[in-house]
Amino acid sequence: MTHAPDPDLDLVLERVVPLNRALIWRAWTTPALALKWFTPAPWKTVACELEPRPGGILHVVMRSPEGEDFPMTGTWLDVVPHERLVWTNALAPGFRPADPGPHGPTITAAITLEAHGAGTLYRAVAMHRNAADREAHAAMGFQEGWGKALDQLVEAVKDL
Amino acid sequence: MTHAPDPDLDLVLERVVPLNRALIWRAWTTPALALKWFTPAPWKTVACELEPRPGGILHVVMRSPEGEDFPMTGTWLDVVPHERLVWTNALAPGFRPADPGPHGPTITAAITLEAHGAGTLYRAVAMHRNAADREAHAAMGFQEGWGKALDQLVEAVKDL
Numbered sequence: 173m174t175h176a177p178d179p180d181l182d183l184v185l186e187r188v189v190p191l192n193r194a195l196i197w198r199a200w201t202t203p204a205l206a207l208k209w210f211t212p213a214p215w216k217t218v219a220c221e222l223e224p225r226p227g228g229i230l231h232v233v234m235r236s237p238e239g240e241d242f243p244m245t246g247t248w249l250d251v252v253p254h255e256r257l258v259w260t261n262a263l264a265p266g267f268r269p270a271d272p273g274p275h276g277p278t279i280t281a282a283i284t285l286e287a288h289g290a291g292t293l294y295r296a297v298a299m300h301r302n303a304a305d306r307e308a309h310a311a312m313g314f315q316e317g318w319g320k321a322l323d324q325l326v327e328a329v330k331d332l
Numbered sequence: 333m334t335h336a337p338d339p340d341l342d343l344v345l346e347r348v349v350p351l352n353r354a355l356i357w358r359a360w361t362t363p364a365l366a367l368k369w370f371t372p373a374p375w376k377t378v379a380c381e382l383e384p385r386p387g388g389i390l391h392v393v394m395r396s397p398e399g400e401d402f403p404m405t406g407t408w409l410d411v412v413p414h415e416r417l418v419w420t421n422a423l424a425p426g427f428r429p430a431d432p433g434p435h436g437p438t439i440t441a442a443i444t445l446e447a448h449g450a451g452t453l454y455r456a457v458a459m460h461r462n463a464a465d466r467e468a469h470a471a472m473g474f475q476e477g478w479g480k481a482l483d484q485l486v487e488a489v490k491d492l
Contacts, residue, residue, distance in 0.1 A: 175426055226386070226410060249409065249427050250386060262422050262429040266335055267409050267440045268459040269422040280427045299428040 175258075175282045177297050181306055185296045185318045189326055193254040193285040193292050199329045200224070200257055200283065206232070209324035212317045219243075224251045229265040244276060257283040277309040294322065335418075335442050335457055341466055343458045345478045349486055353414040353445040353452050359489045360384070360417055360443065366392070369484035372477045379403075384411045389425040404436060417443040437469045454482065 177184050189196070199205045203220040211217040211234040218241065219233035226248055234242045246261035260280040264270045272278070279298045286293040296318055300306040337344050349356070359365045363380040371377040371394040378401065379393040386408055394402045406421035420440040424430045432438070439458045446453040456478055460466040 181428065258427060260423065260427060260429065263409075263420065263440065266459075267418060267420060267442075268341065269420065269438045269440055269461045269465075271461045278429045280423065280429055282427075299426075301429045301431045305429075 175297055175299070178299075180303050181300050183298045183300075183306060183310055183314045185294075185315065185322065187294055187319070187322060188288050188291050189294050189322065190291045191326060191330060192290070193287060195329045195332060196285055196292055196294065196325070197254050198332070199325045205328050208328040209321055210234075212320035212324065223265075224248050224257065226251065227265065227267050230259050230261075242276065246270070249280070250282075255285055257281075277305055277312070279305075279309070296322075335459070337457050338459075340463050341460050343460075343466060343470055343474045345454075345456045345475060345482065347454050347479070347482060348448050348451050349454050349482065350451045351486060351490060352450070353447060355489045355492060356445055356452055356454065356485070357414045357417075358492070359485045365488050368488040369481055370394075372480035372484065383425075384408050384417065386411065387425065387427050390419050390421075402436065406430070409440070410442075415445055417441075437465055437472070439465075439469070456482075 199209060201222055201224045203222050206220045206222060207217045210232055214237045216235045217232055218235045221229050221231040223229045228248050230248060231245045244261055245264060246259050247263045247265045247267060248259045250256060250258035258280065262270055262278050262280065279300060282297045284295045298309060298314060300309060359369060361382055361384045363382050366380045366382060367377045370392055374397045376395045377392055378395045381389050381391040383389045388408050390406045390408060392404050404421055405424060406419050407423045407425045407427060408419045410416060410418035418440065422430055422438050422440065439460060442457045444455045458469060458474060460469060
């Protein structure tokens with residue numbers, strides 16, 4: 173299903189990128205590629221597991237410049253090849269409610285890909301529980317962080 | 333996807349009921365029928381909205397014998413007609429993380445229906461975040477409550 177962003181509850185990154193949809197799809201669904209782009213530098217992604225099907229695992233470990241690891245685990249909700257990826261860390265793999273962790277915002281992320289000339293209109297929507305969570309995520313640097321990760325995604329796959 | 337219950341985290345109600353799978357499916361997906369059975373007496377279900385597709389709404393209002401209303405809203409995750417229904421109140425409709433409410437446990441419920449002679453093997457699994465949530469739900473009377481609701485379901489549709 174598609175999602176019309178709610179300005180009070182969602183954060184949106186939208187950009188035309190010079191990649192076809194298939195390459196972006198590979199970047200999002202291939203662990204060896206996601207390791208290269210998922211976490212904005214100088215942070216790194218040091219582990220990644222992806223089963224892009226409803227109920228499958230999404231697991232990444234992000235490492236800070238100081239060497240501290242921040243794991244995130246969630247599950248996929250809606251997966252339409254080359255078109256749409258929806259995942260959440262409010263549920264664990266198999267759809268079990270997630271035990272709230274100490275780190276990071278609880279979100280559902282919807283990534284949609286739309287052909288745009290030779291490139292793709294890339295839209296990422298982060299949905300939050302409430303306005304306070306949205307504000308906190310904006311203050312953490314959503315736009316800059318997700319934008320930089322998208323730059324890294326383009327670099328990671330543009331020559332494939 | 334099917335789910336193998338985790339004895340530390342899940343509660344399970346399993347029973348053979350004298351209804352075919354299609355009737356049980358109607359009971360679970362038709363608001364006018366769910367109003368008759370969803371909440372164990374002497375509580376009542378006084379409002380119900382059901383869109384059994386991933387991301388669609390599941391909303392019920394349960395009324396206590398004292399007249400207090402307890403709304404619950406969630407969304408469907410996996411819907412296979414006559415076979416499987418999975419929903420959660422950890423997410424709101426459209427998959428947004430749910431704002432935690434004051435009432436009731438956070439669960440993902442998986443209902444599976446398997447033909448069993450002229451009847452159906454009905455299995456309901458309630459998945460919890462952690463062992464403490466499971467214990468609290470067991471102490472609230474999961475077995476008795478969900479069992480009584482299933483009795484009411486059979487009564488509500490057996491003559492249809």
